[in-house]
Amino acid sequence: MGKILKKFIARLAILVVVVLVGGFWYVRHIPSSPFDGAGQPEAMATLEQGEYIARASDCVACHSVPEGKPFAGGLEMGTPMGSIFATNITPDKETGIGNYTLAQFDNAVRRGVAADGHRLYPAMPYPSYAKLSDDDVKALYDYFMHHVEPVKQANKPTTIKWPLNQRWPLAFWNVAFYESGTYKADSSKDELWNRGAYLVQGPGHCGSCHTPRGPAMEEKALTEADNAYLSGALLDGWYAPSLRGDHNRGLGRWSEEDIATFLKTGRNQHGVVFGSMVDAFNNSTQYMSDNDLKAIAHYLKSLPGNDGDGTPWEYHEVSVAMVRPGEQSFMANCSFCHGRDGKGRDEWIPPLAGTTSMLSSYDESAINVVLNGSGRVVASGIPDAYRMPSFRDKLSDQQIADVLSFVRSSWGNNGPAVTVDDVKALREHTHPASPQPIILQMR
């Protein structure tokens, strides 16, 4: 009896050791890269190629802070456990990525593993960048090594406390949610569609904001194979609308040309970029070529709408009689720009009639933009002439709830009424002095 037990314990101990050693190796190991052993060639791509893919990937929006040096990091991102900070990705040898080889850079960008083996938080959209082509990774590396100014600026430590600050469990997160492999062209689709799919899924990482996330903060889908892909999501106090064919909450009423124009100029007759999309436009989409924007539009228009979008929106006349709550606030504060008819002013001032924010059951974007106004949209170096001001100090929670409820139920809009509590919560969360601010917001 004693002998059998001893043998069993011995075997168990061996198994535990093997699992521990294997697990330790697994969570610390550095994945292989197609660039392993590659030397340091002088120039792998032209400046234009590198800059273009850096723009398309919008690295600068997160890896910089306002008034800071480009790519020097420091942007704070709130998580339920604490804050993390974007890192210095300038080629500074001490505090940046100056010592990274191409293979190490590739592992960070496409596999979420830093040179020393620590796992990156998936706030870095490596599950999307995984799809980048080898050529684009090379061009990106070349750009950061040779064309970005090195900046000596130490990375800020996260404020997440032990034991949640341990990075190794992310290796298992990757097993569950990360799909390796670059973008594979779908041969049943044309070249334009495939180029669009590559840009949207890969460098553009549109799903980081527009795809809903699951309980482990994973994007519920990374390709069009799943209907959840780009079906709209709430994050950082903004509702990123569906980019699928939904008539009301998506791009159903937009033509391919409307989408391309929106990404190129920041505006069209349906709306103007606001919230977090201001960064994506100012730093990224406007720099993309007309053909690439056409490809993105072509791909997005191939995504069908989902069930539950409701009755298709149609415009209805409304006579404003100053009787319903919110009507007076609307006339005094909104109507001068957005029009008494809610139709806006061509592409210059967006309509309130029929826009996603006024039709969606999510009211966060509508409340947020009234409280805090919109960010400055800079197209081709020229700041916009018209900008949504902040009404934080001018209108009470009740007034904002009333005016938005009025707008969300006028001109055919059918968004649910906005409650005072919704406004109050977002007012506190988006206040700069709040103890629980939503940090990653427009800048």
Add this chain to the structure above:
Amino acid sequence: MNLVINNKTYEIDSDADTPLLWVIREEVGLTGTKFGCGLAQCGACTVLVDGEPCRSCVTPVESVVGKQITTIETIEEDAVGKKVVEAWVEAQVPQCGYCQSGQVLAATALLKRNPNPSDADIADAMVNLCRCGTYNGIVDAIHAASRQA
């Protein structure tokens, strides 16, 4: 593009998204309309477009092509506007005067829509700001103009 301001047609060279206020003041040279906040918040830039008050600082000029634009310069050619200006002078409403062209146009639009406004109607419609605080004078003048009508 052509713009009809105070019943006169002007040939305009400005870009389509130029604010109407810039066109009125800089290109056409009618300086009675004032720049205040530039954000549609204060009302100093108010003009009438087809009889409705319009914040010209946030109105892209392209959007008012083909419409009748009225500014303070010719408001007295309008019967209601004339009564408002007379009431304004009678009540000696202005102090510094900067916001008053906007106030007069907003009051004219109100009386055209509602010839006998109550105090509450006036409070709802007259949202133009006045740093001198001439609000009581404005209410008195609007009531006086209303009685004259």
